[in-house]
Structures are given as C-alpha cells and as structure tokens.
Amino acid sequence: MKTYLVTGGAGFIGSNFVIYMLNKYNDVKIINVDSLTYAGNLENLTSVENNPNYSFVQADIRDHDAIRKIFDENEIDYVVNFAAESHVDRSISDPEIFVKTNVLGTVNLLNIAKAAWQIGDDRYKEGVKFHQVSTDEVYGSLGETGFFTETTPLSPHSPYSSSKAAADMFVQAYHDTYKLPINITRCSNNYGPYQFPEKLIPLIMNNTLLHKDLPVYGDGMQVRDWLYVDDHCKAIDMVIRDGKVGEVYNVGGHNERPNIFIVKTIIEYIKENVDSEVGEHMIKHVADRKGHDRRYGIDPQKIKDDLGWYPETTFEVGIKKTLKWYLDNKEWFNNVTSGAYQKYYEKMYKDK
Numbered sequence: 001m002k003t004y005l006v007t008g009g010a011g012f013i014g015s016n017f018v019i020y021m022l023n024k025y026n027d028v029k030i031i032n033v034d035s036l037t038y039a040g041n042l043e044n045l046t047s048v049e050n051n052p053n054y055s056f057v058q059a060d061i062r063d064h065d066a067i068r069k070i071f072d073e074n075e076i077d078y079v080v081n082f083a084a085e086s087h088v089d090r091s092i093s094d095p096e097i098f099v100k101t102n103v104l105g106t107v108n109l110l111n112i113a114k115a116a117w118q119i120g121d122d123r124y125k126e127g128v129k130f131h132q133v134s135t136d137e138v139y140g141s142l143g144e145t146g147f148f149t150e151t152t153p154l155s156p157h158s159p160y161s162s163s164k165a166a167a168d169m170f171v172q173a174y175h176d177t178y179k180l181p182i183n184i185t186r187c188s189n190n191y192g193p194y195q196f197p198e199k200l201i202p203l204i205m206n207n208t209l210l211h212k213d214l215p216v217y218g219d220g221m222q223v224r225d226w227l228y229v230d231d232h233c234k235a236i237d238m239v240i241r242d243g244k245v246g247e248v249y250n251v252g253g254h255n256e257r258p259n260i261f262i263v264k265t266i267i268e269y270i271k272e273n274v275d276s277e278v279g280e281h282m283i284k285h286v287a288d289r290k291g292h293d294r295r296y297g298i299d300p301q302k303i304k305d306d307l308g309w310y311p312e313t314t315f316e317v318g319i320k321k322t323l324k325w326y327l328d329n330k331e332w333f334n335n336v337t338s339g340a341y342q343k344y345y346e347k348m349y350k351d352k
Helices: 012-024 064-073 088-093 095-117 159-178 200-209 229-242 259-273 301-307 315-328 330-336 340-349
Strands: 002-007 028-034 054-058 078-081 118-120 129-135 182-187 189-191 214-217 223-228 248-251 256-258 283-286
Touching: 002 012, 012 028, 012 229, 028 064, 064 095, 078 095, 078 229, 088 095, 088 159, 095 118, 095 129, 095 159, 129 159, 129 229, 159 182, 182 229, 189 229, 189 315, 200 214, 200 259, 200 315, 214 259, 223 229, 223 259, 223 315, 229 248, 229 301, 248 301, 256 259, 259 283, 259 315, 315 330
Parallel strands: 002 028, 002 078, 028 054, 078 129, 129 182, 182 248, 189 223, 214 283
Antiparallel strands: 223 256
C-alpha cells in the first residue's frame, strides 16, 4: 500500500484529489494535512472521512516539527503539495503571506522529504516522489495566439504567480542539486465541486442566486483555459505513478473561454433552471485587476504523448455538472459564504 501525504487537501483541488484517489483505489493510504485557513473546509471530505485508509492532520506546511512528526510516524511514499495561498486578488492585498506559505512552506516540505527519503549521496528510497501542483500563471500572459508549453520561460506578473514560480524553481533545484525525485504539473483554471466562492464560477453563481451585482473585471474579455477538476486529478495521479522523474507536465483542458462568456453562461443556466428574473442586466463592470493577464492557454501535448492523458470533460458538460452540484449542495454553499467571506467580498468589490 502506497502512502500519500497530501498537503492542502481540504481545499478545492486537494479535496477533490483525495476523494478521487480513495474512490479509485483500495490500496492507497491518504494522510491529509491542511491548516484550515478560510479556503480549507472539512465539509468537503465528509464522503471519505470514515474511510480506514484516510486520516486528517491539522498542520501548517511551514511547521517543521508537525510535518517531520508525520514522516517519523509513517512511511511516506509520495508528497503531493496542493497547499498554497491561491487567489490573485488576495496576493495583491497581502503579498507576504504568499511568500511565507507558497515559498517557505514548500521549501520546508522539500527539506523534510529529502531528510526522510535520502539513503546516501544522491540516492533515495525506492519509489518515492515529491509532486508539486502548480499553475499556468507562472508563464505570464499570452497574445491572441499560441500556447504555453513546458519550455515556455517563467514570467509571472502577480505576487501569487511569482510565489508559485519561486516554489517551482525550488522544487526543480532540489532535483537538480540533490537528485530528489520530483515532478511538477502546471494546470489551467480548474472548476468543479467544492470551489471557494472567491473564484469566478462560484462567485458569479452565488451572486446570481442572491440577485446581487455580478462583478466583472474590465471588459471581461480575459481568456482562460478551463479544466474540470476530475480531469486534473486524473492527470496528477498519472504523473505521480508514471511520470518521468524530474519532468514538468502542463495540464490543460483545451476549453478557452472569455470571462464574460462564463458569466453569461451561468446567468443563462440559472435563468432556465432556477429563476427567470435573473439576466445580463445584473452584470457590473468594475475596475480591472492590477497587472491582469489577458490570456492563458495550455498545450497538453507532452502529457498526452508521454502518459496518454487527455481532458475527458468538455466545458459544456463540465459547467452544467458544476452548477448542478452547487444547486444540489446549497447547505455547503451557504456555510462557506457566511462570515469571513462576506467581509472579504465587501472589501474587494464594494467600492469598485
């Protein structure tokens, strides 16, 4: 039985990965570590919390003693690092916490994994691997044509993407310098169940249901490549198991859409299925985000050629599944949109 230390596994993508793995395999053990910040939610994991192969530890990836204790008490085969501050707007407001968590936290994990796994100079236990989950934002912005590949130079434009690029470079450096077995995956915009409503799709859906303004940055023509979260989880699983050590793999959905298209799609879905009173009159264009990248697009050819992965979920199918999930889980939605989120929302959008 392989043991996975999954960090940030109570957040959006991390919790989906934990559920995906435990539903797919009977011979894996998941130790889920999360500090439970505003975006970490144990309600995401109720379907697996009683699984005998699952356990949860509340800890910060920057806490050396807490993370080392997990390694001391368990034979860890894989580290899968989802733990990160991930919202660009928050990074603009408070860059320092992004450095502390995304960079220093990753380096702490690397040091502990290296110490636990190393059995000699440049030699490690058989079958171990450190997997860094990253983002296409580290590449910067594209023009109207072309795609990011694994050889695209890193050119981050926000404090968030800069912190992720720095973390990636440390992970790569630990492989190049110490021969630590690693992989890095860089994904496009994920969507699906359990996403905290500071991100576009759940934010717009929540506001639509509440008949609140639908804030759209600038003209709304920023283009993103949308990747259904289960497809992403499948890609990570395949890279951990079969990816060549030391390699970077881009994971994209080939589902490019402008932000304004996403907003109008959600409006139309709610209008047809829930509330005929909603409409595009609710859209409110607000001042654009500082340094807002215009377009991201991922070329996933390498992971397709090397591992046979491809995005199975079209945007048309995935968005309906996602919106239906939120409608079917209103209690979860109500719980995460109370308290601290409301204060943050007011701060970010009230005066724009």
